[in-house]
Amino acid sequence: MSASFVALSGGVGGAKLALGLCEVLEDPRRLTVVANTGDDFEHLGLRVCPDLDTLTYTLAGLANPETGWGRAGESGAFMEALGALGGETWFFLGDRDLAIHVERTRRLRAGESLSAVTAALSARLGIRARIVPMSDEPVPTVVETDEGSLAFQHYFVRERCRPTVLGFRHEGAERARPCAAFLDALAASDLGAVIVCPSNPYISIDPILAVPGVRAALDACRAPVIAVSPIVGGRALKGPTAKMMAERGVEPGAAAIARHYDGLIDGLVLDEADRQDAAAVAATGVAVEVAATVMTGPTEKRALAQAVLAFAARIGADGERRPQSSSTA
């Protein structure tokens, strides 16, 4: 299997599948993982990129296995000292984790692009897959809530997703361009599949799709686009996906995910717990695969990656590709 692959990813769930893909691919250098940067923000004067970092730590084997984000064996001496100085402590930055924020911020200020810094840091950590930010330009997600507009991390971390979501804005998207490595990977003649990771569709995948040119590039690529549902048994494994769906008037489930990605995906992987939704998903016009999507350990990550690749190969061979359309974003 020497095809190349593109994965669109948010944080923890996406990073787990990306790690599985790295492990089952003969050559992980054929994998380009495109990270959502809508969560990025300036904090304490540092540029913090949570999804890029979760991907980096996960693929480098440095991630905290308990949380899925942050670093293993992390300590909080900085944060404690910062609190004593009256600094902001609502967003935890571990002592080891701080290094990536400080080094990235320094290099960005020196004029390097986010994609160049990301490539350099992940190479330094021995990561063979390519981790690519969706854009070098900031496209911060703003959450419209019943309590007003909130910067993403204020909604997500400071308010713990408590306010009711009314909608999302991708600020600055109109001026952003996809990273060149992202477009190059989509245009590769040997592209085997685009994999939409089991990430939050609203706040992890939609920001990537909101960058002008991404939808058109996805429409233009001949490889199948496969999503893995982030909803299992009506609930998200992690994060506010189900809560957001409910607040948006959508019943959380695989069929709603298929409808959300209508016009984008050719196939959807459902969890075994949602087997009964297969017909409803198929009715939206996409191919369906049922698999164990809960990646509790390395075995499960690899098995899901294998299932996704096999599903993509089958769709590719069957020519089950959805009708091509112009941008439906």
Next chain:
Amino acid sequence: MSASFVALSGGVGGAKLALGLCEVLEDPRRLTVVANTGDDFEHLGLRVCPDLDTLTYTLAGLANPETGWGRAGESGAFMEALGALGGETWFFLGDRDLAIHVERTRRLRAGESLSAVTAALSARLGIRARIVPMSDEPVPTVVETDEGSLAFQHYFVRERCRPTVLGFRHEGAERARPCAAFLDALAASDLGAVIVCPSNPYISIDPILAVPGVRAALDACRAPVIAVSPIVGGRALKGPTAKMMAERGVEPGAAAIARHYDGLIDGLVLDEADRQDAAAVAATGVAVEVAATVMTGPTEKRALAQAVLAFAARIGADGERRPQSSSTA
């Protein structure tokens, strides 16, 4: 004793005496410690102020008793992670210490002055004396060496003071102004003394004196100016003072310190080990006091502070103040 006092200070030695002064003064709020900021530099995108921090940690009881600088119980997880990312590790920033650099940098970027940030952070840490940077404007010390011009920390930390010193420049001094709190403290009608701490005259005290207006303000104040010699038995207790003196063609000793501060000081405190230099110092026209200047513990710090204050009181009472002159900088 309700007079107010001003101490001019570099790092470790100065901070020890400042702590002694805080402890023996009835009201430590009457003490203004003016810190050298010539050592300050931008590192990893952070504004690092070594002497301000040594003073802050020392007066807050947080200093590392082994080194005299940095924080007690410090850890290096950040630095280790930074090294793994290929970042610069020649200047150690401990996990706890990082908090002050990050918080200060954030506040400076938000538009606060260095003196305002310093006051806020030291108040937060329960420090009752006032710690004041010599200037809110950067006046970085450049060391002219036989290997060319070196930014101070490159000379001091990266090169470990190895190159031969030819001279010093105080970059930007012509555009700098003393902090208002510094001038106010010198102009106080109840000023009991100005104390030049046992700090390196070239790289800790001269930068303070190089800020336009400082020499004139010192000349104008009626209180005695007392220095404590940083040289004991021909050697510096810490740092490159003696090496620098030798490289500048000056024999390291109390008499050379007195000559260095000629026109500035009214009295010099020598260590007991240098009692034989008293006559040579007196010959330069300043009053002499002999005391134990090696501040190994709290008792020694307090004893030296007492000796300095008593000496200053005696000079003040005797009217032994040096002849007033216009700026002799």
